[in-house]
Amino acid sequence: MINDKKVLFSAMQATGNLTLGNYLGALKNWTTLSDEYECFFAVADLHSITVRQDPAEFRKNARKLLTLFIAAGIDPEKNCIYYQSQVSAHAELAWILNCFTYMGELSRMTQFKDKSAKHADNINAGLFTYPALMAADILLYQADVVPVGKDQMQHLELTRDIAERFNAIYGDVFTIPEAYLGKAGAKIMSLQDPTKKMSKSDENANGSIYLMDDPDTIRRKFKRAVTDSEGAVRYSESQPGIMNLIDIYSTCTGKTAEEVEKEFEGQGYGVFKEAVGDAVVAVLEPLQKRFEELSKNKEYIDNCIKNNAEKAAYTATKTLRKVQKKVGFSEKIR
Numbered sequence: 001m002i003n004d005k006k007v008l009f010s011a012m013q014a015t016g017n018l019t020l021g022n023y024l025g026a027l028k029n030w031t032t033l034s035d036e037y038e039c040f041f042a043v044a045d046l047h048s049i050t051v052r053q054d055p056a057e058f059r060k061n062a063r064k065l066l067t068l069f070i071a072a073g074i075d076p077e078k079n080c081i082y083y084q085s086q087v088s089a090h091a092e093l094a095w096i097l098n099c100f101t102y103m104g105e106l107s108r109m110t111q112f113k114d115k116s117a118k119h120a121d122n123i124n125a126g127l128f129t130y131p132a133l134m135a136a137d138i139l140l141y142q143a144d145v146v147p148v149g150k151d152q153m154q155h156l157e158l159t160r161d162i163a164e165r166f167n168a169i170y171g172d173v174f175t176i177p178e179a180y181l182g183k184a185g186a187k188i189m190s191l192q193d194p195t196k197k198m199s200k201s202d203e204n205a206n207g208s209i210y211l212m213d214d215p216d217t218i219r220r221k222f223k224r225a226v227t228d229s230e231g232a233v234r235y236s237e238s239q240p241g242i243m244n245l246i247d248i249y250s251t252c253t254g255k256t257a258e259e260v261e262k263e264f265e266g267q268g269y270g271v272f273k274e275a276v277g278d279a280v281v282a283v284l285e286p287l288q289k290r291f292e293e294l295s296k297n298k299e300y301i302d303n304c305i306k307n308n309a310e311k312a313a314y315t316a317t318k319t320l321r322k323v324q325k326k327v328g329f330s331e332k333i334r
């Protein structure tokens, strides 16, 4: 507990262009959590170097992501928004937790298997121990809850195992985190293959709406979205393309799937797709404007970065010191 609130931690990587899926599925929901939780949201830049990055590009993208957090409506006064790499306790605790994580456990991680297949020329040790760093992220803040997508669930479970293992040896050091099961974020699928998640790394750019796509591009991509030949706007498993468009439309407008079906009863897909495009533009255009404005305000963003890194370090260091003492490191002489 911090300030009488439960603690929530999550993080996102700054690689690739964020998509509408990242926004509707995660970011948008993060904006409302600070009433109930003490929230920490990190730009997970330490994780990003498990894959080679171009330094200049990487730095720019990390700053963009942090700015986007704020543009999306996460208030940097009420939430702690920071770069993981600027709070050294993450790396320090990650090392310690590495020594409490088994090779067997790490070998079973499906993300490791996927990523090593994808980056066969660079299967580095960091890629392997990536989940121990994630555990450090979460446990440093004694997080009660962690909003994660399905793809990170296995890492969260491992975090719990590591925390329990550590606690069993040293006493109650870590809070055991749970998945945040609040209002589930919408799972947005590719517009070109609605059985696949909308992804930053889709080779087919028409499958994803990027947060910075201009209105014309957004409308065009929806026009081209893959549907079916049934011709009715119905929320049905047999029409995955239409189902995805209904999900997008309802998340953007706040209408239920039923209301959407009614609204477009007897109308063709053309009309519906246009409406979805308009609804998404209505959400993304103001977000883009806020982003542009914030990006120009260097001093404001710099201040947010500085203050929040200090705030994060304060909490993180408290946990780290406790852990260092528990494992038997000698106290620093001041």
Ligand code: TRP
Pocket: 009, 010, 011, 012, 013, 044, 047, 133, 134, 137, 138, 146, 147, 148, 152
């Ligand atoms: N690995 C996560 C991802 O790529 C990002 C992340 C890093 C994270 N540390 C975390 C998510 C801690 C939740 C909690 O999506």
